[in-house]
Amino acid sequence: MRKILVISDIHIRSIEKSIIGLSPLKQFKNALSHGQKNHPDAEHLILMGDIAHSGHIKEYELIKRAINNYQIPITFMLGNHDNRENFVKIFPEIPLTKEGHLQTVINLGNDVLICLDTLNSPPYLEGKHEGKLCTKRLEWLEQELNKIRNKRISIFTHHPPHNVGFPGMDKIKLSNSNDLFEIIKKYVNIKHIFSGHVHRTISGHTNNIGFSIFKSTCHQMPMNLISADSSLSVKEPAAYGIILFDDQSIIAHTEDYEIARQAIASSIDAMPDKL
Numbered sequence: 001m002r003k004i005l006v007i008s009d010i011h012i013r014s015i016e017k018s019i020i021g022l023s024p025l026k027q028f029k030n031a032l033s034h035g036q037k038n039h040p041d042a043e044h045l046i047l048m049g050d051i052a053h054s055g056h057i058k059e060y061e062l063i064k065r066a067i068n069n070y071q072i073p074i075t076f077m078l079g080n081h082d083n084r085e086n087f088v089k090i091f092p093e094i095p096l097t098k099e100g101h102l103q104t105v106i107n108l109g110n111d112v113l114i115c116l117d118t119l120n121s122p123p124y125l126e127g128k129h130e131g132k133l134c135t136k137r138l139e140w141l142e143q144e145l146n147k148i149r150n151k152r153i154s155i156f157t158h159h160p161p162h163n164v165g166f167p168g169m170d171k172i173k174l175s176n177s178n179d180l181f182e183i184i185k186k187y188v189n190i191k192h193i194f195s196g197h198v199h200r201t202i203s204g205h206t207n208n209i210g211f212s213i214f215k216s217t218c219h220q221m222p223m224n225l226i227s228a229d230s231s232l233s234v235k236e237p238a239a240y241g242i243i244l245f246d247d248q249s250i251i252a253h254t255e256d257y258e259i260a261r262q263a264i265a266s267s268i269d270a271m272p273d274k275l
């Protein structure tokens with residue numbers, strides 16, 4: 001079984017600034033160290049976008065410092081709160097597509113993970129948060145898919161390409177999701193879509209494919225299926241994702257690391273006849 005970790009919606013702000021009383025940097029560092037300690041066998045870490053809260057250079061510098069000693073390869077994705085140009089200034093070593101987008105293919109045994117760039121900017125307009133995959137990014141995706149005929153594929157997007165039932169978030173999902181699903185339906189080896197953006201653990205099935213969405217390491221979306229406000233936030237426990245791949249299955253776990261006890265047998269109370 002192969003294992004990767006996923007951290008979504010870090011929303012880094014400068015050290016003195018918080019989000020609803022939470023320090024995004026501290027929350028992120030806690031997730032990183034929890035993942036490293038409890039999952040030393042993870043082969044890869046994906047940061048699923050909204051890395052920075054305001055897209056400032058200083059925020060990317062803080063991220064770079066925080067991951068400085070991390071032991072496993074990291075793949076970065078961008079979200080609506082990011083700024084591609086500022087990201088590139090701080091991470092010039094990270095390759096972009098020839099059109100300048102942050103899209104990556106990760107090979108993991110019999111699985112291939114394709115991370116897409118759904119940031120619909122520049123221009124960076126206030127209050128513009130929906131995602132988009134332009135023609136260039138979709139063409140890149142098809143080119144990559146055509147190279148991978150014999151492996152199982154998972155697609156990673158910051159913006160979910162489907163509704164999630166929160167009216168405010170459904171307004172700012174991937175705006176041209178039909179274009180993506182037109183491609184996906186041609187490739188039967190695409191088996192799952194992973195997203196962030198919503199700041200809540202959600203799973204389901206859409207357009208004949210399974211999906212999983214992970215929480216943020218900072219602020220979460222409250223369970224309010226009526227409000228059209230996409231900025232609603234609540235201090236519920238943060239989480240990161242753990243994805244397992246074996247011959248039969250793709251398995252998505254969510255680890256609420258702030259409330260989780262260490263997964264060491266001796267420290268967990270055994271309950272006879274629990275199951």
Ligand SMILES: [Fe+2]
Nearest residue numbers: 009050197199
């Ligand atoms: Fe976010």
Ligand SMILES: [Fe+2]
Nearest residue numbers: 050079080197
């Ligand atoms: Fe987002």
